[in-house]
Amino acid sequence: MRVSDVVSAGVLVRPARQDELTAVGALTVAAYEADGLLVANAEYAHELSDAARRAEHAELLVAVTGDGELLGSVTVTPPGSAFAEISRPDELEFRMLSTAPAARGRGVGEALTRAVVDRARALGARRVVLCSLDSMTAAHRLYARLGFTRLPERDWQPGPGFWLRAFGLDL
Template identity: 60%
Template sequence: MGDVEIRPPRPEEYAAAGAVTVQAYDVDGHLAGDVGYDAELRDIARRVELAEVLVAVDAAGEVLGTVTVVRPGSPYAEISRPGELEFRMLAVAPSARGRGIGEALTKAVLDRARGLGIRQVVLSSLDGMRSAHRLYERLGFARLAERDWRPYPHISLIAYRIDV
């Protein structure tokens, strides 16, 4: 991972970061039947305005992954409560999978929480995102079943939390 930098995206990287996010969700079938979510995933500029976005970029400047860090009560918050940091839209380019990019982005979120003095990190994940769930559980996240929810009748999200 020494050849990968985790940092906020530069404006000229917004399109690539959005494309990686959409591609990652699409290749795994997570956009099927969800009309319009691809536009939200692609809109890095809006997320940068309303939340905090991190990208994983290799030495050649290619965006390999991205994650959105969200504070409670902000427009992108879904399940976070006061004293919790939330993250959403973790995505790794299919061509970069297996290199530890998702883990590095998740650990960057945990580091960000510590830097802000926040003691817990939460997230919601589509119930079918099994590889992501394995990553979260390996890193020490625990299920937070009381915050599982359905934004739409056909979409189930499961919640996780970790103390940092």
């Protein structure tokens, strides 16, 4: 199944095109910087900016307007892939959900998350999982509204003082 033409609240979600990868990387970094999420881990900006690598090793989805304006992106990764962190067999994981600072409040994050859930269903996954920083409270509210619950047994610490909180949605 190809993710394409998933429209929610005037936002189109589709696979990223090769000619968009540089802009997707820049948008992802800008979104994380706008929330102050790179202060404690500036090196993560390099991973966020490398959308070409993400597109090579995972599914990279983008949210755009009808005119093609880039609004956000998300990396969808199956268990065992280069970008998987906590997924197990029969689960689909997503990472690096980002909305352009100027597009916040327009349903971009929700459209991208719903597209991931749709993709998981199409692949026959039994659960969608993700990790999030404590400070990402707006994202946590979105996940709760969509039915995700905390998976505290999967919380982990990739570096000293840097905790990631796990969430899951059973399908």
